Amino acid sequence: MILQLEGVSKNFGGLRALSDVTFDLPEGQILGLIGPNGAGKTTLFNSISGVYTPTEGRVIFRGQDVTRNKPYEMAKLGMARTHQIVRPLNELTVRENVIAGSCFGREGHGLKAAGKIADEVLEFVGLAPRSDQLAGSLNVGQKKRLEMARALAARPYLLLLDEVLAGLNPSEIGHMVDIVRSIRDQGVTIIMIEHVMKAVMSVSDRLLVLDYGSQIAEGTPHDVANDPKVIEAYLGDPDLALRLMRDETRA
Amino acid sequence: MSSPNDTQLAATDTKTGLSAVLAQNAGSFVGLILPVAIILALTIWPTITGKDITRESIFTIMLSIALASSLNILLGYTGYVSFGHVVFFGLGGYVGFYLMAVQGWSLWLAMPMGGLAAGLLAFLLGKAILRLRGGYFALATIGVNEAMRAFINNFKPFGGPVGMTLNFQVYKDYGGAARALSLAFYILAALTLLIVIISYLVRTSKFGLGLLAIREDEDAAEVMGVVAPSAKTWAYVLSAILPGIIGVLFFFKNGSIEPVPAFRLNFSIEMIVMVMLGGQGTVLGPIIGGVGYQSLRGFLLTSPLFKNIQLAVAGALLLVIVLFVPAGLVGWLRNRFPALRRVLQ
Numbered sequence: 272m273i274l275q276l277e278g279v280s281k282n283f284g285g286l287r288a289l290s291d292v293t294f295d296l297p298e299g300q301i302l303g304l305i306g307p308n309g310a311g312k313t314t315l316f317n318s319i320s321g322v323y324t325p326t327e328g329r330v331i332f333r334g335q336d337v338t339r340n341k342p343y344e345m346a347k348l349g350m351a352r353t354h355q356i357v358r359p360l361n362e363l364t365v366r367e368n369v370i371a372g373s374c375f376g377r378e379g380h381g382l383k384a385a386g387k388i389a390d391e392v393l394e395f396v397g398l399a400p401r402s403d404q405l406a407g408s409l410n411v412g413q414k415k416r417l418e419m420a421r422a423l424a425a426r427p428y429l430l431l432l433d434e435v436l437a438g439l440n441p442s443e444i445g446h447m448v449d450i451v452r453s454i455r456d457q458g459v460t461i462i463m464i465e466h467v468m469k470a471v472m473s474v475s476d477r478l479l480v481l482d483y484g485s486q487i488a489e490g491t492p493h494d495v496a497n498d499p500k501v502i503e504a505y506l507g508d509p510d511l512a513l514r515l516m517r518d519e520t521r522a
Numbered sequence: 523m524s525s526p527n528d529t530q531l532a533a534t535d536t537k538t539g540l541s542a543v544l545a546q547n548a549g550s551f552v553g554l555i556l557p558v559a560i561i562l563a564l565t566i567w568p569t570i571t572g573k574d575i576t577r578e579s580i581f582t583i584m585l586s587i588a589l590a591s592s593l594n595i596l597l598g599y600t601g602y603v604s605f606g607h608v609v610f611f612g613l614g615g616y617v618g619f620y621l622m623a624v625q626g627w628s629l630w631l632a633m634p635m636g637g638l639a640a641g642l643l644a645f646l647l648g649k650a651i652l653r654l655r656g657g658y659f660a661l662a663t664i665g666v667n668e669a670m671r672a673f674i675n676n677f678k679p680f681g682g683p684v685g686m687t688l689n690f691q692v693y694k695d696y697g698g699a700a701r702a703l704s705l706a707f708y709i710l711a712a713l714t715l716l717i718v719i720i721s722y723l724v725r726t727s728k729f730g731l732g733l734l735a736i737r738e739d740e741d742a743a744e745v746m747g748v749v750a751p752s753a754k755t756w757a758y759v760l761s762a763i764l765p766g767i768i769g770v771l772f773f774f775k776n777g778s779i780e781p782v783p784a785f786r787l788n789f790s791i792e793m794i795v796m797v798m799l800g801g802q803g804t805v806l807g808p809i810i811g812g813v814g815y816q817s818l819r820g821f822l823l824t825s826p827l828f829k830n831i832q833l834a835v836a837g838a839l840l841l842v843i844v845l846f847v848p849a850g851l852v853g854w855l856r857n858r859f860p861a862l863r864r865v866l867q
């Protein structure tokens with residue numbers, strides 16, 4: 272198991288954003304993390320990656336208890352993530368952003384080696400022509416790919432993707448899904464938060480559904496899509512529930 | 523579109539040759555030419571004109587360049603505004619002066635001790651106040667400066683409010699007062715050159731990239747693996763050492779030291795104006811800012827109208843820069859003319 276969560280909870284004052292989340296993630300899989308807005312998905316990423324310290328429970332990464340680790344410690348151990356709301360280093364170039372990902376990530380390269388990796392990764396996500404542009408000048412779709420490139424340049428064991436498809440047009444979505452698949456094929460384990468149901472259903476090995484901070488279902492995409500509890504959770508948004516069903520049956 | 527896998531394999535083979543890497547490095551060294559040329563020109567200028575008065579005004583300009591370049595490591599590269607940076611100049615000056623005036627040490631030994639004291643203070647402060655973000659950090663640095671002045675004011679070994687004076691005989695060891703003045707100028711020139719080179723090396727190093735990442739988004743930088751607490755502390759220490767050394771040199775040349783001139787808050791604000799004017803976050807910026815600001819100040823001092831409000835003018839200038847040209851002169855040029863980026867670092 273690359274990642275194990277044991278009863279992880281996170282409170283913000285009186286709000287219980289995560290409640291007793293427990294799961295094991297085997298190496299090499301893509302785990303899709305879905306749930307309505309405000310369900311606690313991003314909070315779960317923050318609790319795994321050291322941005323927040325869980326109020327209760329334990330996080331175990333590659334056999335090591337990392338519950339109280341700092342974000343930079345998690346990065347060195349081989350965890351990388353993207354942000355739902357993109358956070359480019361605006362005044363640095365695209366290439367410098369990705370070099371930083373490689374320099375300070377798991378392998379801790381020097382500038383030269385990092386430059387090489389950055390060029391490879393930028394080519395891979397299709398941002399090579401924008402290498403010398405300032406990161407702040409990219410559009411949203413490009414910034415999402417930059418987030419991805421920066422995380423990849425760290426050569427992580429586990430990659431956390433927070434809504435990398437949101438706000439992309441259909442052709443960009445297709446491209447990004449291809450990228451995600453081929454990252455997995457290179458042996459990287461992935462947890463992917465996603466609202467684009469069709470995409471997440473087709474790409475995930477397993478799905479985990481959060482609602483009001485609790486894990487209400489877990490299993491294969493097929494099982495989850497037919498789970499009455501899941502459909503109920505999305506009933507606040509009947510449209511979404513319908514889409515979920517329709518997309519799944521088509522997939 | 524080809525599959526991502528293919529593109530990646532292709533990239534590994536071709537795109538990242540040695541030549542690309544070399545080209546990158548050759549390009550980056552170009553950035554050091556202009557800063558070094560300016561410092562060297564300033565250094566030989568007094569010899570060319572042969573006037574002591576020129577040397578004195580260039581001493582002030584060099585002092586500005588060195589202090590602004592030091593502050594830039596924290597303010598420009600790391601994004602932390604230190605309003606009380608003069609505390610390092612004052613403390614270093616005091617420690618070195620005490621060693622020279624009371625313990626009879628030579629300038630050569632007193633200077634590193636002043637730098638060490640300043641660096642040590644920054645290290646300890648770093649642990650305590652660099653956790654604060656934005657305006658809170660700036661406020662804390664003012665507090666530190668005021669507290670240090672109050673402490674020195676009551677510290678008997680350093681002479682309390684009266685301060686200390688160097689015996690005129692001391693200058694004999696340096697070939698007399700006139701020679702000592704000239705020596706101080708050349709030491710300052712060497713130190714200024716040193717800090718500019720350090721500034722450049724930081725700017726182009728992995729450590730510097732970490733600082734820039736912190737400046738842009740500290741939380742994102744930590745997620746990427748930048749160990750922000752220690753990187754910030756080292757940036758702070760690095761930005762404090764040279765002001766500490768220069769403080770010793772300045773008060774050696776001055777012949778006396780007192781709490782008020784050693785910890786003058788105005789001086790801190792002027793340093794910030796210089797960095798912002800020239801362009802924070804660039805190697806060249808603080809140099810241009812130092813020359814520019816001191817020229818302006820020289821002009822204001824000779825004009826009876828502005829003589830008493832020079833600080834107000836500095837404040838207004840800072841406001842205008844922050845509002846309209848936040849990147850400063852060098853930053854503005856870099857944005858306007860991307861082709862010049864290699865030269866204007």
Ligand SMILES: Nc1ncnc2c1ncn2[C@@H]1O[C@H](COP(=O)(O)OP(=O)(O)O)[C@@H](O)[C@H]1O
Pocket residue numbers: 283286288306307308309310311312313314315
């Ligand atoms: N730093 C925080 N402080 C207080 N409340 C927070 C914080 N972060 C998230 N929350 C709350 O926790 C809940 C879950 O948020 P989030 O994890 O962002 O949901 P999701 O990513 O599933 O849309 C929301 O009610 C949100 O308002």
Ligand SMILES: [Mg+2]
Pocket residue numbers: 312313314355
């Ligand atoms: Mg979210």
